[in-house]
Amino acid sequence: MIVLALASAYGFWYQRSRGVIKAKERAVVITAQMIGAPLGSRASLVQFSSAFCTPCRATRALLENVVEDLEDVVHIDIDAEDHLELVRQLNILSTPTTLILDSKGHEVGRAVGAPKREQVLNALAAIR
Amino acid sequence: MTQVKTQVNPSTVIDARGARFSAAITTAVLATALATSNLWVIVAQAIVFAIGAFRGPQFTPYALIFKNIVKLRLKSAVVTEDVRPPQFAQSVGLLFALAAIAGSITGISGLFVVAVSFALAAAFLNAAFNFCLGCEMYLLLLRARKPQAS
Numbered sequence: 001m002i003v004l005a006l007a008s009a010y011g012f013w014y015q016r017s018r019g020v021i022k023a024k025e026r027a028v029v030i031t032a033q034m035i036g037a038p039l040g041s042r043a044s045l046v047q048f049s050s051a052f053c054t055p056c057r058a059t060r061a062l063l064e065n066v067v068e069d070l071e072d073v074v075h076i077d078i079d080a081e082d083h084l085e086l087v088r089q090l091n092i093l094s095t096p097t098t099l100i101l102d103s104k105g106h107e108v109g110r111a112v113g114a115p116k117r118e119q120v121l122n123a124l125a126a127i128r
Numbered sequence: 129m130t131q132v133k134t135q136v137n138p139s140t141v142i143d144a145r146g147a148r149f150s151a152a153i154t155t156a157v158l159a160t161a162l163a164t165s166n167l168w169v170i171v172a173q174a175i176v177f178a179i180g181a182f183r184g185p186q187f188t189p190y191a192l193i194f195k196n197i198v199k200l201r202l203k204s205a206v207v208t209e210d211v212r213p214p215q216f217a218q219s220v221g222l223l224f225a226l227a228a229i230a231g232s233i234t235g236i237s238g239l240f241v242v243a244v245s246f247a248l249a250a251a252f253l254n255a256a257f258n259f260c261l262g263c264e265m266y267l268l269l270l271r272a273r274k275p276q277a278s
Contacts, residue, residue, distance in 0.1 A: 011257035052262025
């Protein structure tokens with residue numbers, strides 16, 4: 001019973017926290033070289049994925065769809081397993097984790113878990 | 129509009145509802161194992177985990193119940209998922225089940241209780257909250273296994 005109660009508490013927290021975009025102000029500047037792809041002229045959505053991750057697929061589909069209509073935003077999907085140094089440097093703990101970068105490569109937001117379309121659009125709209 | 133795909137190749141997909149159904153049965157079985165401290169219940173579950181880990185989660189007895197009985201009665205749209213995340217979860221489940229068996233045989237009942245509890249928590253979270261064990265654990269395992277270069 002205790003196990004199930006603790007698991008439930010964690011479960012509710014888990015469901016509420018996954019996919020929520022949190023504003024970040026980080027000193028680390030992410031360059032095109034670090035992620036192996038050019039950044040968007042206004043913003044970039046950098047997704048970290050792994051093989052054993054069901055929501056990574058849905059996240060990829062969503063973000064690809066979002067950037068389709070936006071000329072100045074790119075989506076970059078990175079296999080976390082192949083980029084462990086970067087994963088450590090950026091303190092990425094689970095997949096999918098999506099970083100929202102401005103044009104200079106500053107991390108302005110981060111979502112752990114599959115984000116919601118509206119939240120992604122709102123976060124992008126705030127970036128000039 | 130640039131798409132950079134360093135992602136892994138697409139692989140087999142399974143019915144995600146089946147994986148969740150299996151997690152629900154696993155939860156019940158593990159709860160029984162914990163409540164009764166019965167070695168044979170956890171041995172049976174370990175065999176199921178082993179089938180799921182080595183052959184694939186779509187071949188376990190629970191998955192067969194889903195496929196042959198439950199699925200025929202479901203009207204909701206089929207949701208598919210990559211087979212690898214649940215297969216990873218089955219492997220983790222197998223490790224916990226083996227630890228529990230070892231605890232039971234050697235008389236270390238604390239090990240049995242802790243191992244079954246963790247497996248139960250994971251199965252329950254999977255069934256009730258769609259918890260993705262591979263998402264949370266795999267990267268941490270990789271980070272722990274391959275120490276920092278510097």
